[in-house]
Amino acid sequence: MDELATEELVEITVTVNGTVHRERVSPRMHAADFLRQRLGLTGTHIGCEQGVCGMCTVLLDGEAVKGCLLLAPQLDGRELRTVESLAQGGELAPLQQAFKDCGGLQCGFCTPGFLMTATALRESGRRLDREQIREELSGVLCRCTGYDGILTAVDRVLNGEQR
Numbered sequence: 001m002d003e004l005a006t007e008e009l010v011e012i013t014v015t016v017n018g019t020v021h022r023e024r025v026s027p028r029m030h031a032a033d034f035l036r037q038r039l040g041l042t043g044t045h046i047g048c049e050q051g052v053c054g055m056c057t058v059l060l061d062g063e064a065v066k067g068c069l070l071l072a073p074q075l076d077g078r079e080l081r082t083v084e085s086l087a088q089g090g091e092l093a094p095l096q097q098a099f100k101d102c103g104g105l106q107c108g109f110c111t112p113g114f115l116m117t118a119t120a121l122r123e124s125g126r127r128l129d130r131e132q133i134r135e136e137l138s139g140v141l142c143r144c145t146g147y148d149g150i151l152t153a154v155d156r157v158l159n160g161e162q163r
């Protein structure tokens with residue numbers, strides 16, 4: 001008998017980018033797959049699926065978490081934000097603009113992970129120097145940029161520096 005056909009689905013209610021969604025999901029579905037496949041929010045990227053690359057980082061109740069390490073049922077009753085929440089009315093958010101201005105992206109595959117990690121840092125109100133920012137961003141990997149533009153962009157927004 002087909003195991004998936006007999007799998008019991010779980011009903012969840014989750015607020016994503018301000019919209020409440022009620023969905024029935026497989027208990028084995030990753031949160032990142034839920035966002036991409038069920039809600040069509042493909043800005044959350046998937047790389048390693050092992051919690052290493054940080055591409056899938058989203059904000060869960062304001063905290064940066066890796067979507068591949070969460071199961072969709074764990075989202076029940078929670079508030080989630082993805083990279084799609086950042087730009088408003090066609091205007092880039094300050095972090096997005098800074099990444100653009102500072103050369104903080106090339107292929108862009110890692111960019112949502114960095115943006116959401118940096119958004120959590122920004123909202124924390126913590127004052128961080130460049131080396132501390134580097135440490136905080138170390139959970140996201142980039143294979144293109146060499147990190148300098150990314151660091152400069154986040155430093156500029158967090159610390160208001162004009163480089």
Ligand code: FES
Binds near residue numbers: 048
């Ligand atoms: S896909 Fe989640 S950390 Fe790599």
Ligand code: FES
Binds near residue numbers: 105106107108
């Ligand atoms: S810009 Fe290509 S992986 Fe970071």
